[in-house]
Amino acid sequence: xxxxxxxxxxxxxxxxxxxxxxxxxxxxxxxxxxxxxxxxxxxxxxxxxxxxxxxxxxxxxxxxxxxxxxxxxxxxxxxxxxxxxxxxxxxxxxxxxxxxxxxxxxxxxxxxxxxxxxxxxxxxxxxxxxxxxxxxxxxxxxxxxxxxxxxxxxxxxxxxxxxxxxxxxxxxxxxxxxxxxxxxxxxxxxxxxxxxxxxxxxxxxxxxxxxxxxxxxxxxxxxxxxxxxxxxxxxxxxxxxxxxxxxxxxxxxxxxxxxxxxxxxxxxxxxxxxxxxxxxxxxxxxxxxxxxxxxxxxxxxxxxxxxxxxxxxxxxxx
Amino acid sequence: xxxxxxxxxxxxxxxxxxxxxxxxxxxxxxxxxxxxxxxxxxxxxxxxxxxxxxxxxxxxxxxxxxxxxxxxxxxxxxxxxxxxxxxxxxxxxxxxxxxxxxxxxxxxxxxxxxxxxxxxxxxxxxxxxxxxxxxxxxxxxxxxxxxxxxxxxxxxxxxxxxxxxxxxxxx
Numbered sequence: 001x002x003x004x005x006x007x008x009x010x011x012x013x014x015x016x017x018x019x020x021x022x023x024x025x026x027x028x029x030x031x032x033x034x035x036x037x038x039x040x041x042x043x044x045x046x047x048x049x050x051x052x053x054x055x056x057x058x059x060x061x062x063x064x065x066x067x068x069x070x071x072x073x074x075x076x077x078x079x080x081x082x083x084x085x086x087x088x089x090x091x092x093x094x095x096x097x098x099x100x101x102x103x104x105x106x107x108x109x110x111x112x113x114x115x116x117x118x119x120x121x122x123x124x125x126x127x128x129x130x131x132x133x134x135x136x137x138x139x140x141x142x143x144x145x146x147x148x149x150x151x152x153x154x155x156x157x158x159x160x161x162x163x164x165x166x167x168x169x170x171x172x173x174x175x176x177x178x179x180x181x182x183x184x185x186x187x188x189x190x191x192x193x194x195x196x197x198x199x200x201x202x203x204x205x206x207x208x209x210x211x212x213x214x215x216x217x218x219x220x221x222x223x224x225x226x227x228x229x230x231x232x233x234x235x236x237x238x239x240x241x242x243x244x245x246x247x248x249x250x251x252x253x254x255x256x257x258x259x260x261x262x263x264x265x266x267x268x269x270x271x272x273x274x275x276x277x278x279x280x281x282x283x284x285x286x287x288x289x290x291x292x293x294x295x296x297x298x299x300x301x302x303x304x305x306x307x308x309x310x311x312x313x314x315x316x317x318x
Numbered sequence: 319x320x321x322x323x324x325x326x327x328x329x330x331x332x333x334x335x336x337x338x339x340x341x342x343x344x345x346x347x348x349x350x351x352x353x354x355x356x357x358x359x360x361x362x363x364x365x366x367x368x369x370x371x372x373x374x375x376x377x378x379x380x381x382x383x384x385x386x387x388x389x390x391x392x393x394x395x396x397x398x399x400x401x402x403x404x405x406x407x408x409x410x411x412x413x414x415x416x417x418x419x420x421x422x423x424x425x426x427x428x429x430x431x432x433x434x435x436x437x438x439x440x441x442x443x444x445x446x447x448x449x450x451x452x453x454x455x456x457x458x459x460x461x462x463x464x465x466x467x468x469x470x471x472x473x474x475x476x477x478x479x480x481x482x483x484x485x486x487x488x489x
Contacts, residue, residue: 034332034333034337035329035330035332035333036332037332037335037336037337037338037339038337038338038339039337039339039341277326277329277330278326280329281322281325281326281328281329281330282322282325282326
């Protein structure tokens with residue numbers, strides 16, 4: 001791959017991702033509306049897609065207020081961290097056979113490291129806001145993400161064991177005969193649940209719980225800084241969907257009548273839809289229920305999964 | 319866990335349900351004939367104003383948004399000199415319609431009266447008066463009233479007997 005090709009891939013991925021994140025504003029509002037027997041935004045442009053433009057322009061023209069009691073520089077940096085860390089995670093995802101920004105041999109570990117960094121934006125944003133609700137949201141966010149980070153990593157170790165590599169390309173290639181959803185169904189379920197908690201989407205949106213914490217850690221944010229948290233959330237959804245597809249649903253593998261990139265996009269979009277369906281249908285658990293569920297149910301389950309997978313992998317190899 | 323999946327499936331099925339949204343400017347909501355909207359002044363079948371300027375509507379109005387001044391023409395028929403309704407105060411309660419003895423003031427099923435300037439919501443008589451009999455076609459107050467106001471002579475109204483000559487002794 002020449003350097004120019006590489007630069008084009010980087011720019012292309014960045015362009016597509018940022019547009020997808022913005023477009024998800026419209027997708028989510030339309031889908032939520034349809035699931036609530038409404039129509040949703042359908043006036044601006046064809047099917048209402050220009051609502052994205054209207055929303056973005058609105059965000060840009062909002063007053064960009066920094067509270068006088070806030071820690072100014074940390075307050076400004078926090079929203080950038082979430083977008084930055086999520087975008088960094090996309091680096092290792094193979095979108096198609098040769099379309100990958102960086103084919104790292106520790107790809108999966110890099111993803112886990114980067115998604116853990118996202119917690120900094122919540123903690124710093126909430127703490128720097130110097131506001132009770134924001135601080136509570138940040139505390140909740142930190143404990144939730146650290147708790148779910150543990151078995152998010154562990155749930156993927158089954159896949160790594162079966163592949164024998166952390167490299168994402170190798171993981172996709174190992175699913176040529178049989179997707180990992182068949183051999184690792186428990187791993188998939190736990191990874192997906194941890195992924196929802198990681199992106200703090202409903203039903204696990206404890207850190208920003210509107211009904212109890214107003215907006216949680218981003219209560220003090222306005223204008224495009226709030227927009228960055230928003231974009232970060234949508235990028236997170238896309239990231240977890242793309243990772244689920246790559247790790248358990250064969251990535252860009254699929255019947256030959258469609259090109260690999262299209263297969264990847266189709267699968268990812270289906271999972272994004274599932275994320276929105278979750279938001280439309282499930283209520284939020286209580287905070288202690290969330291933590292109990294994580295440590296007392298999911299962690300033992302994921303360890304058992306790891307044990308059984310390891311045993312079977314050893315038995316087959318022998 | 320299974321109930322969660324069931325919930326998600328049921329919510330997903332709502333994709334194919336009929337939507338509750340009415341796409342308003344293109345699609346109108348159905349308004350019942352007695353829906354209380356914009357207030358109008360109606361006319362009798364002969365084209366005369368029904369309003370006799372009795373002030374009952376103004377008295378019944380809980381927000382005092384009706385103002386009028388009664389006057390009389392040369393034949394003795396009463397009519398309002400001006401009739402003013404301030405729709406920025408009106409609460410569309412319909413008490414004026416209930417109070418009206420001549421079916422003149424009526425509320426009609428129309429709510430699309432948005433204005434940019436508040437003054438434009440003050441409707442004068444020429445804005446209120448419509449060329450219609452409204453909900454009571456065929457009704458003419460002066461035909462059933464005993465009074466002679468140029469519409470019919472005394473004693474010639476509907477269900478009205480000719481006046482009795484009180485000075486005659488004949489039965």
